[in-house]
Amino acid sequence: MSSFRLTYSTMFNPPDELHQAFEAALARAQAQLGQRHGLFIDGEEVFCQAQFASRSPIDSEQVLGHFQLAGSEEVDAAMQAAQAAYPGWRRTPWPQRVALLRKVADLVEQRVYDIAAVVALEVGKNRMEALGEVQEVADFFRCYADDFERNNGFDHTLPDDPVAGYRSHNRSVLKPYGVWGVVAPFNFPFALTGGPVAAALVTGNTVVMKAPSDTPYAVRLLSDCLRDAGLPRGVFNFITGSGSVAGKALIEHPLLAGITFTGSYHTGMAIYRHFAAGAYPRPAVLEMGGKNAAIVTRHADLDRAALGIMRSAFGLSGQKCSALSRVYVEESVADTLIDKLLSHICQLKVGNPLQAGVYMGPVATPAAAANYELYCAQLHASAKVLCGGQRLLDGEMENGLFCAPTLAEAPVDHPLFSQEMFLPILMLARVADKEAALAEANRVELGLTAGMYGSEEEVAWFLDNIEAGVTYSNRPQGATTGAWPGYQPFGGWKGSGSTGKAIASFYYLPLYMREQSQTVVE
Known part of the structure; x- marks a missing residue:
């Protein structure tokens, strides 16, 4: 394992020794629970x-x-x-x-x-x-x-x-x-x-x-x-x-x-x-905090975009300040991107995060679980819920705070495009062009992270105009997440940082x- 360096960008293919060491540590931790x-x-x-x-x-x-x-x-x-x-x-x-x-x-x-x-x-x-x-x-x-x-x-x-x-x-x-x-x-x-x-x-x-x-x-x-x-x-x-x-x-x-x-x-x-x-x-x-957006243009590699979007939206159940919560996609490629996203989300393993291979565990607090139910009720009433939208309570998840990864499509003026939810809920909107997408991405008061999938010229334009402190372009490891000391400085603009x-x-x-x-x- 000496050649493996763990960062948020390399965490997707760890060596077997890492899992073995974690399992042993987990047994030690569980034996010490309940102490003062x-x-x-x-x-x-x-x-x-x-x-x-x-x-x-x-x-x-x-x-x-x-x-x-x-x-x-x-x-x-x-x-x-x-x-x-x-x-x-x-x-x-x-x-x-x-x-x-x-x-x-x-x-x-x-x-x-x-x-x-x-x-x-x-x-x-x-x-x-x-x-x-x-x-x-x-x-x-x-x-x-x-x-x-x-x-x-x-x-x-x-x-x-x-x-x-x-x-x-x-x-x-x-x-x-x-x-x-x-x-x-x-x-x-x-x-x-x-x-x-x-x-x-x-x-x-x-x-x-x-x-x-x-x-x-x-x-x-x-x-x-x-x-x-x-x-x-x-x-x-x-x-x-x-x-x-x-x-x-x-x-x-x-x-x-x-x-x-x-x-x-x-x-x-x-x-x-x-x-x-x-x-x-x-x-x-x-x-x-952040209300982080990703822009997907008609020139984007949609396979790469879908993977990066999924990882950023649902890693840690969306409870990262850098998590992706808004996607603006050009109309001409929206259906294709949605299909690819749904394919990734359907393959997500949700469950006990202590088990190897589980990608998404529970939300961390009872308040977050309650908020998830409130937002999902709002989405069911005012948007098109493409997947998810409910608590997960079956089997070993019965006593936990598990929530389904949720993708919802709505017009750009839907209020949840502006409200920080901090949950595994991803909002998607179709836009006419990249200029409209950028205007929406910059419209909120927060400006922590942002992502872009498009051509080389579009990326340069995005970096010149986006109002966010941490930016990523064409990144499959995560559309808006993954900063690591020594590689990506991490700080926000506008209401995301002082x-x-x-x-x-x-x-x-x-x-x-x-x-x-x-x-x-x-």
């Missing part, structure tokens, strides 16, 4: 009076573990610990911080199968998606360590001033802000905690990371990797609890210097406004620092 997991504050495990049970979306009767309901006191303790640790951590020579991050990466990679087994149980991902998420975190830690090293700790010597009789030396130095909060979403709890935590730590900030209420187990395992790598007490802290209590206490805490949040547009904008309304503005790195900079890009780490110009005259 504490918070991690100032280097110590902390337990609260109130707990909650985390259950698997594969089978709601399966309790994965018992986690703590942190309140404002526990959040304050974590913030105070991070604040106390900050002076020592920011003064730690940056090569030492880089070395610790690389040690975390090594530990994540050593534990990739065991962590992925938990992610599969907790989120309902198939094994390849789960393994990809965990491996991505190892790559995040290495990527940011390499980037910080490549930039010499972001400490740059500038030319001396041309002052007669003196030597006037100048430098530009980027310095950390302080205590950084990380609030992760339920769909990528390990990766979208691990990536921002790596960036915040390597740049010299200390961290309080809040796990998503629906999927806290994976973040606890990240906390274990950070602890075992030898990071000093208080440099990172892990809390669980509700967004309305623990999350609110974190965001409103006076010691919070900056935050990275991944989640809904409405919550992200509320955080943004709160950060702007203080005594002075603070950095808020926000990724707020910074205009992308995760794992040339410009990401400076978001976690502020510049100081230093002039010293001899």
